[in-house]
Amino acid sequence: MNGNRMKPEVLYYTGVVVVWLGGLMLVPMATALAFAEWAPLVDFGISLGLTLCCGFGLMLCGARSRRGLTWTEGFASAALSWIACMFLAAVPYILSGHWRSFLDALFDVMSGFTTTGLVLVQDLDHIPNSINMWRHLLTYVGGQGMVVLALTVLSKGLPGAFKFYVGEAKDERLLPSVGRTTQAIWFISVVYLVIGTLVLSAAGMAIGISPVRALLHGLWTFMGAWSTGGFAPQSQNVNYYHSALFEFATIPFMVVGSFNFALHYYVWSGRRKEILRNVEIRAMTVSLLILSLTSLLPAATSRLYSTGMALSRRVIYQVISAQTTTGFGTVYAQQIGSVWPVLAVFSLSLAMLLGGSASSTAGGFKGMRTGLVWAAVKREVRKFMSPESAVVLGKIHSGDDVIVEDRNVMIAALIILLYVATFAIGTLAGLAFGYPMPIAVFESASVTGNTGLSAGLTSATMPATLKVLYILIMWAARLEFFSVLVFMGVVWRGLWPR
Amino acid sequence: MKPRNGHSFWNVVAGIMTETGFTLGLTFSLCLLAYLVAAMTR
Numbered sequence: 209m210n211g212n213r214m215k216p217e218v219l220y221y222t223g224v225v226v227v228w229l230g231g232l233m234l235v236p237m238a239t240a241l242a243f244a245e246w247a248p249l250v251d252f253g254i255s256l257g258l259t260l261c262c263g264f265g266l267m268l269c270g271a272r273s274r275r276g277l278t279w280t281e282g283f284a285s286a287a288l289s290w291i292a293c294m295f296l297a298a299v300p301y302i303l304s305g306h307w308r309s310f311l312d313a314l315f316d317v318m319s320g321f322t323t324t325g326l327v328l329v330q331d332l333d334h335i336p337n338s339i340n341m342w343r344h345l346l347t348y349v350g351g352q353g354m355v356v357l358a359l360t361v362l363s364k365g366l367p368g369a370f371k372f373y374v375g376e377a378k379d380e381r382l383l384p385s386v387g388r389t390t391q392a393i394w395f396i397s398v399v400y401l402v403i404g405t406l407v408l409s410a411a412g413m414a415i416g417i418s419p420v421r422a423l424l425h426g427l428w429t430f431m432g433a434w435s436t437g438g439f440a441p442q443s444q445n446v447n448y449y450h451s452a453l454f455e456f457a458t459i460p461f462m463v464v465g466s467f468n469f470a471l472h473y474y475v476w477s478g479r480r481k482e483i484l485r486n487v488e489i490r491a492m493t494v495s496l497l498i499l500s501l502t503s504l505l506p507a508a509t510s511r512l513y514s515t516g517m518a519l520s521r522r523v524i525y526q527v528i529s530a531q532t533t534t535g536f537g538t539v540y541a542q543q544i545g546s547v548w549p550v551l552a553v554f555s556l557s558l559a560m561l562l563g564g565s566a567s568s569t570a571g572g573f574k575g576m577r578t579g580l581v582w583a584a585v586k587r588e589v590r591k592f593m594s595p596e597s598a599v600v601l602g603k604i605h606s607g608d609d610v611i612v613e614d615r616n617v618m619i620a621a622l623i624i625l626l627y628v629a630t631f632a633i634g635t636l637a638g639l640a641f642g643y644p645m646p647i648a649v650f651e652s653a654s655v656t657g658n659t660g661l662s663a664g665l666t667s668a669t670m671p672a673t674l675k676v677l678y679i680l681i682m683w684a685a686r687l688e689f690f691s692v693l694v695f696m697g698v699v700w701r702g703l704w705p706r
Numbered sequence: 707m708k709p710r711n712g713h714s715f716w717n718v719v720a721g722i723m724t725e726t727g728f729t730l731g732l733t734f735s736l737c738l739l740a741y742l743v744a745a746m747t748r
Contacts, residue, residue: 399718460729467725476721478714483728493732500736501743508747516741524736 216271217281218288218698223266225289225355229296230259235345236300240338248338251303259296266292280694286355287687287695294318294683300342306335308668311675316343318679321350322686323569325438325535325660326678328668332443337424340441344431350686351435351465351569352397356390396472397434404430404461411457415449433461436570438535438660445537452521455538459528466492466532466564468576470607487604488565488575491582492531495562495575499555500527506549523552526661530559533571535660545647545663553646553663560657561631571658571685573627577620579604584617626689630681631656637677638665655681 233256240249277285294317301313312328319326320343329335329343383389409426413419425441432439442448446455464472471489474482483489503523506512513519522539529536544553563572587602594600602612631652638648643665650663655678666678684692 399722403722456733459733460726463729463732464725472721472725475724476718478717478720480720480724483724489728496732496736497739500739504740504743505747508743514744514748516737516744519740519744520737524733524740528733528736 215281215284215698216269217277218270218285219266220270220272221277221281221285222288222292223263223268223270225285226259226263226266226292226296228263229293230256230263232345232349233259233300233342236338236342239341240336243337245336245338248300248304248336251300252338252342254303255296255299258299262292262296280698283691283694284698287683287691289355290321290683290687294321294679297321297342297346300339301329304335304339306330306332306339311672312668315675315679317346318682319660320344320346320437320439322658322682323347323351323435323437323533323571323660324655324658324682324686325432326654326662326666327439328666328675330668332441340424340428343439344428344437344441347435347437347439348397348401348431351437352393356393392473393469396469396476400434400461400464401427401430404434408454408457408461411451411454412449415451415454429458430461432536433458433534434465434569436462436465436532436534436564436568436658438529438537440536444540447538447540452517455521455525458536459525462528462532462534462536465534466568466570468565468567468606470567471565474607482607485605487579487583487606491562491575491579492564495559495578496527496531499531499559500524502555503527503552506551510549512547512549526556527559530556530657530659530661531562531564533560533563533657533659535654537661541662541666542664544650544661545644545665550646553650556661557650557653560653560659560661561627563657563659571656573624576606577624580612580617580620581624583612584614587612623688623690627656627685630685630689634677634681637674641671641674652681656685658682658686 233252237249237252237256240246240252294314297320298310298313298317301307301316302310306329307313307316308328308330315326315328318324325347383392405423405427407426408429409419409422412422412425417425428439428441429446431437438445440446440448446458449455468486468488471482471486500523503526504519507523508514508519513522525536525538526544528534539548544556561572562578563574564570566574566576568574583602583604587600590602591598591600603609604612634652634656635648638651639645643651647663647665650661651665653659654661654666
């Protein structure tokens with residue numbers, strides 16, 4: 209690292225997050241015990257030992273900050289935590305023998321952590337319950353954020369914790385302290401976890417799944433929906449159930465999972481009209497209506513689906529799944545790539561790029577940014593139409609009415625630009641490896657928006673270079689670029705001046 | 707930016723019902739759109 213060493217605070221706080229990851233491994237271990245899965249139990253035991261050794265090792269090599277984290281340290285710690293966790297969380301995967309290579313295991317872990325949902329696992333329909341629990345737990349925790357998990361109890365003794373928190377692309381402070389904010393996020397998530405598991409388990413039992421299996425499928429499907437991750441316990445994803453009831457039961461959890469945690473907080477605090485006034489909800493609603501129409505029309509006129517029910521279950525479901533960046537699918541991946549009209553494929557791609565809300569589990573540009581940029585455009589048009597002496601202000605509503613400021617618009621536009629550039633790189637890479645344009649566009653939008661819908665490109669047999677590129681895109685897009693860019697800057701020049 | 711009422715049990719219940727109601731309304735509207743498109747293109 210340019211002759212310099214990584215700053216001790218970065219190592220210490222990365223170590224703390226890694227130790228938390230080790231703690232999470234107790235959940236699949238308990239699952240393995242409950243279902244008498246002895247080989248996975250040993251795998252998780254080995255992984256837990258390795259993770260704790262690495263975590264405590266990093267903490268010993270580093271040092272706790274007395275003066276508080278700087279922005280550089282906070283951002284670099286968040287980015288490094290995700291990389292360290294990716295390698296360690298992949299250990300149980302590779303020990304299980306269900307992934308063809310360590311790269312495939314890393315891909316699936318990053319896909320889970322970033323709530324993308326693309327998978328390279330082999331024989332998903334027959335993997336142990338404990339491994340399935342680990343897959344879904346990773347995506348559930350990844351949705352809230354690894355750093356959020358660690359800060360839930362850590363932040364009291366950590367001055368500057370907010371910078372660590374922001375480093376993970378969550379910038380809403382619901383309550384005055386970061387600790388209470390992260391606790392509020394977990395409270396909201398756990399309440400929905402209980403409700404979602406009950407609803408989806410009941411739906412599972414209603415379609416004839418045995419109670420224990422329905423409970424597991426309900427829990428895992430909820431985790432995939434709420435985290436907007438899109439993981440499911442079966443290889444055919446939600447299509448496996450062949451049930452309109454089950455499919456529609458997942459929709460509310462996908463949608464609320466894509467809401468800003470601040471919006472949940474306001475609505476749960478009695479400010480219920482907020483849901484109709486919020487700029488992100490309005491942006492998502494408009495986008496859903498327009499992109500549904502541009503997907504429905506070609507699908508209907510091409511006679512791909514001719515009934516209202518078929519269009520609802522296939523087209524509307526995919527559009528909602530894409531816009532919320534969940535990635536649950538009710539059509540086969542190859543169907544999207546080979547049978548769906550190009551306009552519908554591009555509409556889904558745009559939905560994946562636009563994404564859900566800021567400070568949620570969703571990916572994409574986020575409604576806050578598109579709403580902000582749109583408000584700035586409206587303001588500029590009104591300026592041109594007003595007398596020169598007039599003061600024209602733009603505003604958006606998010607909690608309160610907020611005046612549109614040029615600096616905020618610039619940052620929003622910059623992040624959107626980075627998303628577009630990343631999407632372009634992903635598309636060009638797909639084209640370079642010989643995939644057709646609609647498939648390259650769709651898959652790139654899916655990884656850039658952390659969505660997980662596939663047009664058939666993503667598989668264990670795809671080129672290794674593309675797997676590595678997709679891992680990097682998922683990571684950078686989930687952390688909204690700045691943490692990753694800061695981390696790269698830190699690695700490039702080192703933190704200590706010569 | 708503080709909540710007006712705070713997190714009482716009933717506020718949480720009403721909040722969840724509001725979010726669910728909004729989501730179901732949105733889904734219903736989109737499905738209605740699908741039925742309209744199906745009818746128009748038949």
